[in-house]
Amino acid sequence: MSLFAWLREIGLRLLSTLGLYNKKGTVVLLGLDNSGKSTLLHRLSQGQVTALQPTERPHIDEFQLGGVSFKAWDLGGHEAVRYLWFDFLSDSHAIVFMVDSADGERLEEAHWELSEMLSDANLDGVPVAVLYNKSDLPDAWPAEKLEGMLDLARLEARRPIKTFVTSVLKGEGYPDAFRWLGTHL
Numbered sequence: 001m002s003l004f005a006w007l008r009e010i011g012l013r014l015l016s017t018l019g020l021y022n023k024k025g026t027v028v029l030l031g032l033d034n035s036g037k038s039t040l041l042h043r044l045s046q047g048q049v050t051a052l053q054p055t056e057r058p059h060i061d062e063f064q065l066g067g068v069s070f071k072a073w074d075l076g077g078h079e080a081v082r083y084l085w086f087d088f089l090s091d092s093h094a095i096v097f098m099v100d101s102a103d104g105e106r107l108e109e110a111h112w113e114l115s116e117m118l119s120d121a122n123l124d125g126v127p128v129a130v131l132y133n134k135s136d137l138p139d140a141w142p143a144e145k146l147e148g149m150l151d152l153a154r155l156e157a158r159r160p161i162k163t164f165v166t167s168v169l170k171g172e173g174y175p176d177a178f179r180w181l182g183t184h185l
């Protein structure tokens with residue numbers, strides 16, 4: 001990269017961060033059980049990956065990313081507690097929907113939950129970041145295949161929606177997702 005391009009890049013990043021300065025928002029982390037929601041929030045708020053139990057009770061944590069102050073609700077993804085998702089959606093400005101991209105057998109279930117949730121007209125206009133997590137695993141599906149499986153093109157008409165290939169374990173992909181959400185807050 002030339003010196004000019006490098007300076008331009010730094011300048012643009014600085015401007016964008018300054019533009020977002022003082023922004024804050026509440027997001028809700030949703031997705032099937034075992035997709036990585038709690039691991040993500042723990043990494044974002046505590047800076048490390050730890051072995052965690054499946055989430056039984058909703059909890060909220062805070063972190064800063066790209067000059068934005070986020071509060072994030074972490075909800076259990078197990079079928080028995082999914083009914084709680086709706087209680088927290090009204091309190092949130094954006095949705096992060098996590099998918100275990102290496103669990104092909106549960107993609108249909110993930111698709112159903114996402115479509116069902118977004119069929120609620122109250123969520124029209126609410127930005128959604130879809131995280132294709134566990135990209136570090138050898139069985140992880142490629143993004144194009146996941147895109148089709150989740151039928152995201154159909155959901156795009158009623159909200160800003162963007163996909164991100166992530167590995168919470170390796171620390172990859174999710175910072176871009178929150179930076180993108182920050183621009184929609």
Ligand SMILES: Nc1nc2c(ncn2[C@@H]2O[C@H](COP(=O)(O)OP(=O)(O)OP(=O)(O)O)[C@@H](O)[C@H]2O)c(=O)[nH]1
Nearest residue numbers: 033034035036037038039054055077134167168169
């Ligand atoms: N290989 C890999 N494993 C991950 C990644 N993210 C999370 N995991 C693992 O996936 C498992 C489930 O993670 P959790 O964060 O507990 O999943 P969850 O979505 O909070 O699950 P529920 O609380 O049951 O809804 C754990 O063993 C994590 O270590 C990742 O990016 N790569």
Ligand SMILES: [Mg+2]
Nearest residue numbers: 037038054055
């Ligand atoms: Mg959890």
